[in-house]
Each structure stands twice: as C-alpha cells, then as structure tokens.
Amino acid sequence: MVRFPEVNVWFSTFFFAAGWVLVALLPLRLPRSVSALVMMLSLALPLGMDHTIGVPPVDMYDTNVNPKLTFSELPTWGMYPVFGYLFIYLYDKWNIKGPAIALYVFGWAIVGTAFEALAVAFHVFRYKGWSLRYSYLVYVLVQLLTVAVFRLLMHVFVRTKKANP
Amino acid sequence: MAVNSPIYSYFLVNRHWISIPDSKEMAVIRIVYTEVLSPLLLTWVLDEVLVQKRFSVRAACYAATLALIFLGGWLLDRWGVVKFRGNGLLLYTPIKSITLIAALCSARLVRYLMRKDGIGHGQISRS
Numbered sequence: 001m002v003r004f005p006e007v008n009v010w011f012s013t014f015f016f017a018a019g020w021v022l023v024a025l026l027p028l029r030l031p032r033s034v035s036a037l038v039m040m041l042s043l044a045l046p047l048g049m050d051h052t053i054g055v056p057p058v059d060m061y062d063t064n065v066n067p068k069l070t071f072s073e074l075p076t077w078g079m080y081p082v083f084g085y086l087f088i089y090l091y092d093k094w095n096i097k098g099p100a101i102a103l104y105v106f107g108w109a110i111v112g113t114a115f116e117a118l119a120v121a122f123h124v125f126r127y128k129g130w131s132l133r134y135s136y137l138v139y140v141l142v143q144l145l146t147v148a149v150f151r152l153l154m155h156v157f158v159r160t161k162k163a164n165p
Numbered sequence: 166m167a168v169n170s171p172i173y174s175y176f177l178v179n180r181h182w183i184s185i186p187d188s189k190e191m192a193v194i195r196i197v198y199t200e201v202l203s204p205l206l207l208t209w210v211l212d213e214v215l216v217q218k219r220f221s222v223r224a225a226c227y228a229a230t231l232a233l234i235f236l237g238g239w240l241l242d243r244w245g246v247v248k249f250r251g252n253g254l255l256l257y258t259p260i261k262s263i264t265l266i267a268a269l270c271s272a273r274l275v276r277y278l279m280r281k282d283g284i285g286h287g288q289i290s291r292s
Contacts, residue, residue: 033278040271044170044204051170052196055177057187068179069171160284 008064011122012075019082030092034153035085041149042084045142047077053130060130065123076124083112087143088150101147109139168267172260173199182253191246198246203237207268215272227265234261 030038053060055067064072087108096104113136119125120132173195176182185191207230214226238257241247249257 031278031282033275033282033284036275036278047170048200051174052192052200055174057185057189057192069175073171157282157284164284 006065006072006123008123009072009075011119011124012064012072012079016075016078016082019079019086023082023085026089029089031154031157034150034157035088037153038088038146038150039081039085041146042081042087043077045145046080049138059128061128062126063124065126083115084146087146091147091150105140105143105147108143109136112136112139112143168264169199169204169261172263176253176257176260180251180253182251182256183247183249185247186245194244194246195241198237198241203234204264204268206233207264208272211265211268211272215269215276230265231258231262234258234265 217223235258
C-alpha cells in the first residue's frame with residue numbers, strides 16, 4: 001500500500017523548494033565562495049543542535065515526528081541554508097552597520113521563531129522539554145555568529161582581491 | 166559537522182550500534198568531540214592534504230585520517246563515553262569515512278568557487 005507523506009514532509013518540501021527558487025532568482029550579490037560557506041555554516045549549526053540536544057540523553061525535541069533518521073529529514077535540512085543565505089543577503093544589501101546590527105538580529109530572530117512556531121504546528125518539530133523561548137535565544141546567538149563569520153570572510157575576500165587584482 | 170551529526174544519530178537512534186551512559190558530563194564530551202574536535206581536525210587535515218602534489222602522500226594522509234577516526238571511536242569506547250554494540254565498532258570507520266568524503270567534496274567545492282570568484286590557488290595568506 002502506498003503511504004503518502006505526512007503534513008510535516010509537505011510543509012518542509014514546500015518551503016525547501018520555494019526557498020531555493022527564491023535564492024536562484026535573487027541577483028548574484030555576494031561572492032560565490034562566501035555564499036557557500038555561509039550556507040554550510042547555516043546547515044552545520046542547526047544539524048549539530050538537532051543531533052546533540054535532540055538525541056539522548058538530552059533529547060529536548062524530535063524532528064519530523066519519527067525520532068529516527070529518515071529521508072523525510074532532507075527537505076528540512078534543505079531549509080536551513082536558505083534561511084542563513086537570505087539573512088546575510090539582506091544584511092549586505094541593506095548595508096547594516098553599528099547598533100542596527102542588533103536590531104536586525106533581534107528582528108530576524110523573531111522571524112525565525114515565528115517560522116519555527118509554524119513548523120511546530122505542522123509537526124516538523126515535536127518538543128519534549130524545548131520551548132520557543134529557547135529557540136529565540138539560540139537564533140540571536142547563531143545569527144550574531146553568522147554575522148561575525150560573514151564579516152571575517154568578506155574581510156579576507158576583499159583583502160585577497162586587492163592583493164591579487 | 167553537518168555530516169558527522171546525522172551519522173551519530175544513525176548509530177545511536179536508528180541502529181542502536183552505540184549506547185551512551187545517562188550522564189550529562191559524558192554527553193558533553195561526546196558532543197565536543199563529534200561536533201567540534203573531529204570536524205575541525207578533518208577539515209584542517211584535508212585542507213592541508215589537498216595542496217600536496219604527490220598522490221602517494223595524499224593517499225597516506227587519507228589512510229592516516231581513517232586510522233585516526235577509528236582511534237577516536239575506540240578511545241571513546243574505552244573511556245565509557247559511548248559503548249559499541251553488535252557491528253558498531255566494525256562499521257564505525259567505514260560509515261564515518263562518509264564524513265571524510267563530504268569534507269573533501271566541500272573543500273574542493275569551496276576552492277572551485279574561489280577560483281570562479283577570481284581568487285587563485287594559494288593566494289590567501291594565513292596571517
């Protein structure tokens with residue numbers, strides 16, 4: 001008997017596809033290598049979280065209903081780099097500096113937390129002791145780290161370009 | 166790190182090839198090793214190996230990295246941070262070598278994209 005994917009997989013697949021289409025349609029603004037590294041960071045950090053505090057003995061939440069690793073995780077993983085790329089793309093496009101960085105990070109953390117609440121409603125995450133309040137704090141810390149890594153990467157990139165025109 | 170984490174979950178939750186003590190301290194050691202030390206070491210080694218011209222040197226370095234992965238798993242087992250069960254220890258190195266392949270692919274991809282961005286091989290100084 002054919003089993004149709006559950007609502008959580010449809011949710012992840014829709015946002016995964018829509019996100020990557022959006023990334024493809026956006027004009028190329030950042031260096032390709034820097035974009036790739038930002039995306040890798042945005043994938044590695046949440047995956048690291050999912051497979052450390054999301055597994056025993058801490059086990060604060062499950063992803064995609066089944067605690068086991070399944071193919072339904074793939075679209076969920078695909079959403080993470082899109083989120084990180086859009087965050088850095090707009091940060092660079094709007095040329096955010098100084099105290100505005102804090103406002104930008106807090107704003108994006110609200111967006112991230114709201115999206116996660118939606119994902120929880122669609123059973124992409126199932127909390128077992130976790131809370132959206134913790135997520136907000138994690139988003140703030142991770143996004144600050146992403147900004148720091150991006151600035152470092154751009155600094156090295158620009159310096160290298162200047163030294164080797 | 167992105168590949169290393171799901172592999173641990175596969176061993177732990179899917180296959181039950183490792184069991185872990187119900188101790189938060191041991192969990193911290195496991196997390197620091199799998200999420201920080203192991204990916205950093207693998208990426209650093211591969212980044213250095215990729216600039217080696219001789220194939221024999223590169224092959225020897227990859228073999229040494231596999232031995233290091235096995236040694237890491239064996240030590241974690243000896244220290245009681247994780248306990249291998251069934252085929253766990255036997256399959257640890259082959260499955261964990263996926264991390265090595267992924268790290269190699271990502272290092273090559275980034276180097277390729279750097280060239281597309283106009284930064285040639287070896288132009289980035291470490292200072």
